Amino acid sequence: xxxxxxxxxxxxxxxxxxxxxxxxxxxxxxxxxxxxxxxxxxxxxxxxxxxxxxxxxxxxxxxxxxxxxxxxxxxxxxxxxxxxxxxxxxxxxxxxxxxxxxxxxxxxxxxxxxxxxxxxxxxxxxxxxxxxxxxxxxxxxxxxxxxxxxxxxxxxxxxxxxxxxxxxxxxxxxxxxxxxxxxxxxxxxxxxxxxxxxxxxxxxxxxxxxxxxxxxxxxxxxxxxxxxxxxxxxxxxxxxxxxxxxxxxxxxxxxxxxxxxxxxxxxxxxxxxxxxxxxxxxxxxxxxxxxxxxxxxxxxxxxxxxxxxxxxxxxxxxxxxxxxxxxxxxxxxxxxxxxxxxxxxxxx
Amino acid sequence: xxxxxxxxxxxxxxxxxxxxxxxxxxxxxxxxxxxxxxxxxxxxxxxxxxxxxxxxxxxxxxxxxxxxxxxxxxxxxxxxxxxxxxxxxxxxxxxxxxxxxxxxxxxxxxxxxxxxxxxxxxxxxxxxxxxxxxxxxxxxxxxxxxxxxxxxxxxxxxxxxxxxxxxxxxxxxxxxxxxxxxxxxxxxxxxxxxxxxxxxxxxxxxxxxxxxxxxxxxxxxxxxxxxxx
Numbered sequence: 001x002x003x004x005x006x007x008x009x010x011x012x013x014x015x016x017x018x019x020x021x022x023x024x025x026x027x028x029x030x031x032x033x034x035x036x037x038x039x040x041x042x043x044x045x046x047x048x049x050x051x052x053x054x055x056x057x058x059x060x061x062x063x064x065x066x067x068x069x070x071x072x073x074x075x076x077x078x079x080x081x082x083x084x085x086x087x088x089x090x091x092x093x094x095x096x097x098x099x100x101x102x103x104x105x106x107x108x109x110x111x112x113x114x115x116x117x118x119x120x121x122x123x124x125x126x127x128x129x130x131x132x133x134x135x136x137x138x139x140x141x142x143x144x145x146x147x148x149x150x151x152x153x154x155x156x157x158x159x160x161x162x163x164x165x166x167x168x169x170x171x172x173x174x175x176x177x178x179x180x181x182x183x184x185x186x187x188x189x190x191x192x193x194x195x196x197x198x199x200x201x202x203x204x205x206x207x208x209x210x211x212x213x214x215x216x217x218x219x220x221x222x223x224x225x226x227x228x229x230x231x232x233x234x235x236x237x238x239x240x241x242x243x244x245x246x247x248x249x250x251x252x253x254x255x256x257x258x259x260x261x262x263x264x265x266x267x268x269x270x271x272x273x274x275x276x277x278x279x280x281x282x283x284x285x286x287x288x289x290x291x292x293x294x295x296x297x298x299x300x301x302x303x304x305x306x307x308x309x310x311x312x313x314x315x316x317x318x319x320x321x322x323x324x325x326x327x328x329x330x331x332x333x334x335x336x337x338x339x340x341x342x343x344x345x346x347x348x
Numbered sequence: 349x350x351x352x353x354x355x356x357x358x359x360x361x362x363x364x365x366x367x368x369x370x371x372x373x374x375x376x377x378x379x380x381x382x383x384x385x386x387x388x389x390x391x392x393x394x395x396x397x398x399x400x401x402x403x404x405x406x407x408x409x410x411x412x413x414x415x416x417x418x419x420x421x422x423x424x425x426x427x428x429x430x431x432x433x434x435x436x437x438x439x440x441x442x443x444x445x446x447x448x449x450x451x452x453x454x455x456x457x458x459x460x461x462x463x464x465x466x467x468x469x470x471x472x473x474x475x476x477x478x479x480x481x482x483x484x485x486x487x488x489x490x491x492x493x494x495x496x497x498x499x500x501x502x503x504x505x506x507x508x509x510x511x512x513x514x515x516x517x518x519x520x521x522x523x524x525x526x527x528x529x530x531x532x533x534x535x536x537x538x539x540x541x542x543x544x545x546x547x548x549x550x551x552x553x554x555x556x557x558x559x560x561x562x563x564x565x566x567x568x569x570x571x572x573x574x575x576x577x
Contacts, residue, residue, distance in 0.1 A: 047472050071475040084473040088491040088574060097487075098477025119574070139477045 046071035077141030098139030214306030248313035369448035411517025462496020
C-alpha cells in the first residue's frame with residue numbers, strides 16, 4: 001500500500017513543504033536536526049496538523065486540509081526516539097496495549113521473552129526500544145514510523161537493536177518511514193532515501209541512486225559521502241586475514257572476517273578514499289584496484305571535483321582536487337583504475 | 349464526657365462530614381484540575397481565581413456567602429428546598445458542603461500538578477496505538493496522576509476534618525447534627541472545667557491527621573515503586 005504525502009506548514013521560521021510517495025520497504029528521512037523530519041512523521045501519525053496539503057494511504061484520505069483523521073483511527077505504528085513506554089504497565093501490558101497481533105512471533109524475534117513481567121524503569125535503553133518496536137508492531141499497523149529509534153542508545157546497544165529493525169523491515173510488507181541522521185542506519189536499512197533540508201525534500205530515490213549522485217554529498221559528513229554497493233560474501237581467507245566479496249565490479253577485499261559466506265551486505269566506498277590511476281599500479285599496498293570508465297566529472301560545492309565512474313555494473317565516484325584532475329587530464333570516456341585500501345571500506 | 353456516646357458521636361460525625369466532602373469534591377476537583385492544566389479557554393483566570401477564593405478569603409466570609417446562597421431563602425438553597433425538600437443550612441450535609449468548598453482548592457492544586465507532570469508524549473503514544481481520548485485518559489493519564497490524586501485527597505480530607513470558620517458560620521455547632529471536632533473543642537473551651545474532654549478530642553485529631561499522612565506516604569511510596577522498578 002502506497003502512502004502519499006504532500007504537506008505544507010509554517011513552523012516558526014521554517015517553512016515545511018514536503019512531497020513524497022512511500023512504497024512498502026524502508027524509506028529513510030535523512031537530514032540535519034531541525035530540518036522538519038519529525039514533523040513530517042508526526043503529521044503522518046496525526047499528531048501534528050499541517051496547514052494544507054494531503055496525506056493518503058492507498059485510497060484512504062487521512063488529511064486534506066479539512067478532514068483530519070485522529071491518530072487513534074490511523075493505524076500508524078510509531079516508535080519514538082524516547083520509547084515512551086507506559087511506566088505503570090509491565091512489558092507485557094505495554095506490548096499488548098494496542099493489540100496482540102503475532103504476539104509470540106514478535107516476542108521471539110525481538111527477544112522479549114525474559115522481559116514480559118518487568119516494568120519499563122528496570123529496562124536498558126536497548127530493551128526499551130525493542131519493547132517500543134514490538135508494541136507498535138502488535139497494533140498491526142498499516143505503516144511503521146520510526147523517529148531516530150537508536151539515537152538515545154550507545155554503540156553496542158545500537159548494534160543490538162539495528163538487526164531487529166532490519167529483519168522486521170525485510171519480512172513485513174509495509175511502508176516503514178525511518179528518521180535518522182546516522183549514516184550507518186541509512187546504509188543498512190534504507191531502500192529509499194529522502195534527503196530533507198530546511199523543510200524541503202532536497203533529493204529522493206532508491207538509496208543507491210541517491211548516494212551515487214555526488215550532488216547529494218553535501219548532506220553527509222565528509223567521511224560518509226560516497227557510493228553504496230551491494231556485495232555477497234564469497235569466502236574468508238583466515239591466513240591472510242581478509243574477506244573476499246563478490247560485487248558487480250569484480251572481487252572486493254575487506255580486512256578481517258566479515259559476515260557469513262553467501263550473505264549479502266552493503267559497502268560504502270567513501271569518495272575521499274578512492275584514488276584514480278591511468279595505469280594499473282604495481283608495488284603499492286592498496287588491495288582493491290578495479291577497472292572503470294569515467295562517466296562524468298562534476299564540481300562539488302566544496303570546490304573539489306567528483307569523478308563519476310562506471311566500474312562494470314557499478315556506479316562509484318571519487319573526490320579529487322581540480323589540480324589532480326587537470327594534471328592527469330581526466331575526462332569523460334577515459335579508462336582508469338580506481339584504487340582504495342581494504343581498510344577504507346567497511347560494511348556499514 | 350470522655351468516651352461516652354456524645355464523644356464518639358462527635359468523632360464519627362466529623363469523619364462522615366470530611367469523608368463525604370472529600371468523596372463528592374474529588375471527581376469535580378479532577379475535572380477542574382484537568383480543565384486548568386490542559387485547556388486554554390476564555391475565562392481561564394476567572395475559573396482559577398474562583399477555585400482558589402476559599403483559600404484566601406476569611407473562612408467566616410465563605411461561610412456567610414454559603415448561608416446567603418444555600419440558605420433556605422437563598423437562590424440555590426431555596427430551589428433545593430422547594431424541589432427536593434433538602435435543607436443544607438444547619439444540617440450535616442451543609443457542613444459537608446462547607447468543608448468540601450474549603451478543601452477544594454487544595455485538592456485542585458495537588459491534582460493539577462499531577463496533570464502537568466504527565467508527559468503528553470506518552471499519551472500521544474497511546475493514541476497512535478489506537479486508544480481513543482477516553483481510553484487514553486482512563487488507562488494512561490489517570491494511573492500516572494494517581495500520586496497527585498492521592499496527595500489531593502489526603503490534603504482535602506485533613507482540611508475538611510479541621511474546617512472551622514466556614515462550617516460554624518454556615519451550619520453552627522448543633523450537637524449530634526453539625527458539631528464537629530473543632531467546633532466541639534471550641535465550645536468546650538468556652539466552659540470552665542472542660543479541659544479534660546478537650547484533651548481527648550485533641551488527641552483524636554492528632555491521631556486522625558497522623559494516620560492520614562502515614563497512609564498517604566505508604567501509598568505514595570508503593571506507587572512510586574511501581575513506576576520505578
